[in-house]
Amino acid sequence: MEATASKNRTGxxxxxxxxxxxxxxISIIENASVRLAFKKGxxxxxxxxxxxxxxxxxxxxxxxxxxxxxxxxxxxxxxSSPKILGGANLFYxxxxxxxxxxxxxxxxxxxxxxxxxxxxxxxxxFSFSLLQLTSxxxxxxxxxxxxxxxxxxxxxxxxxxxxxxxxxxxxxxxQLSLTRKELAEFSSCSxxxxxxxxxxxxxxxxxxxxxxEVEIVDINKLKLISKNG
Amino acid sequence: MEATASKNRTGxxxxxxxxxxxxxxISIIENASVRLAFKKGxxxxxxxxxxxxxxxxxxxxxxxxxxxxxxxxxxxxxxSSPKILGGANLFYxxxxxxxxxxxxxxxxxxxxxxxxxxxxxxxxxFSFSLLQLTSxxxxxxxxxxxxxxxxxxxxxxxxxxxxxxxxxxxxxxxQLSLTRKELAEFSSCSxxxxxxxxxxxxxxxxxxxxxxEVEIVDINKLKLISKNG
DNA sequence: CGCGAGCTTGACGTTGTTCAACTAGAGTGG
DNA sequence: CCACTCTAGTTGAACAACGTCAAGCTCGCG
Numbered sequence: 087m088e089a090t091a092s093k094n095r096t097g098x099x100x101x102x103x104x105x106x107x108x109x110x111x112i113s114i115i116e117n118a119s120v121r122l123a124f125k126k127g128x129x130x131x132x133x134x135x136x137x138x139x140x141x142x143x144x145x146x147x148x149x150x151x152x153x154x155x156x157x158x159x160x161x162x163x164x165x166s167s168p169k170i171l172g173g174a175n176l177f178y179x180x181x182x183x184x185x186x187x188x189x190x191x192x193x194x195x196x197x198x199x200x201x202x203x204x205x206x207x208x209x210x211x212f213s214f215s216l217l218q219l220t221s222x223x224x225x226x227x228x229x230x231x232x233x234x235x236x237x238x239x240x241x242x243x244x245x246x247x248x249x250x251x252x253x254x255x256x257x258x259x260x261q262l263s264l265t266r267k268e269l270a271e272f273s274s275c276s277x278x279x280x281x282x283x284x285x286x287x288x289x290x291x292x293x294x295x296x297x298x299e300v301e302i303v304d305i306n307k308l309k310l311i312s313k314n315g
Numbered sequence: 316m317e318a319t320a321s322k323n324r325t326g327x328x329x330x331x332x333x334x335x336x337x338x339x340x341i342s343i344i345e346n347a348s349v350r351l352a353f354k355k356g357x358x359x360x361x362x363x364x365x366x367x368x369x370x371x372x373x374x375x376x377x378x379x380x381x382x383x384x385x386x387x388x389x390x391x392x393x394x395s396s397p398k399i400l401g402g403a404n405l406f407y408x409x410x411x412x413x414x415x416x417x418x419x420x421x422x423x424x425x426x427x428x429x430x431x432x433x434x435x436x437x438x439x440x441f442s443f444s445l446l447q448l449t450s451x452x453x454x455x456x457x458x459x460x461x462x463x464x465x466x467x468x469x470x471x472x473x474x475x476x477x478x479x480x481x482x483x484x485x486x487x488x489x490q491l492s493l494t495r496k497e498l499a500e501f502s503s504c505s506x507x508x509x510x511x512x513x514x515x516x517x518x519x520x521x522x523x524x525x526x527x528e529v530e531i532v533d534i535n536k537l538k539l540i541s542k543n544g
Numbered sequence: 545c546g547c548g549a550g551c552t553t554g555a556c557g558t559t560g561t562t563c564a565a566c567t568a569g570a571g572t573g574g
Numbered sequence: 575c576c577a578c579t580c581t582a583g584t585t586g587a588a589c590a591a592c593g594t595c596a597a598g599c600t601c602g603c604g
Contacts, residue, residue, distance in 0.1 A: 550599105552600095554595105563586105566585080
């Protein structure tokens, strides 16, 4: 990863509730920030480490990765830019609940926690704005939880493919930057199961996929599979 | 349910970040509040309904209940007083993601949303305080998610029993106010599975349970089961 | 005393994991 | 330019986990 000075007031700060911040507050944030480039596979925030920064994902795609006692990985979310990351780790306790790892090349702005906390305590609209963001992440986690708890693997995998198309790649045709194993960790099943399901859907002309290239051919059937569990 | 005027400044408002509120702000909240009593089984907040209130659980135990497309219930959380409820439904969108249902007699203070929102926009410490609460709920949901995704049913059920003892009843001996079916909906498995597991543990002297009375005899074995999944 | 909801038990079938073998492509060094 | 190796992907078979079904039980309540 490689650091560059971050003084670009028009870009990323817009996403961070800029309208609610005074010039003074903006320079506090700017002075506590650094822009970093991460390569595919690099860890941006490490599970168990102290949460000393809030990260703003300016460009790229990351996974929220949880490593459990049995050394099995679990992917909690896949998110693409622009997005504030790592707040949930920060606003209550001091160690990171999960890792954040680049699944493709990323540009990330790391902001020191003390600067964010100072603003939160003084600027109500900024706090409120982050409260809304956190609530929205909370909602998404609950929806994901419900999907996991009540659907069969096929429905889970359908959910993931739809999620990737709608919220990550913004297209029904995309170059998948995840391995089959990662898809399995995201849907919490075995990679064999992901492979079987994808190749069956290929035969049934619901998707078309060769290697990393994926195309959703019949979105309605996919949504039906998702709905039926 | 039965309404009474709520003018008791010393009690419940303490929990709602009272230290950060001015006298004027306190009376805004008080004037927008009403205290209600709910019987076991009554719905306090209804899934899909408009989120017009924040609820403060003053006394009692509630479940967060999600009803899915196939009319199967799913319990997201069991929480006991004192606790702010329903914020997550409110701070981002306008309809309730899940229901909140009394599992035993409850006393609840309902606060109109506009009063809370007005405060959030003006009082940074209040917003920050709610941000911390929401983050903590988020954390708990993630931990629950991880448990669901990576553990076998036995580990899940162990998690739930431990959770009930540590965070709901605050004792290793308790009168369970949930049915076996509700335990199943909480651990997302069949009620038969819950029953089998509990009676096996009874034989192995890990717990003692007759009807609604439950006692954890060997907490270490239980934690081991939870850890091993 | 009888009814019904919640609880309990066992048999059986489905779903999904694990294991083992195999294939294909990408990188490496002679 | 060809082995060699390493990783990701693929397939099928055996096995374990779990849900479903059907039957019987228990206890509180009318």
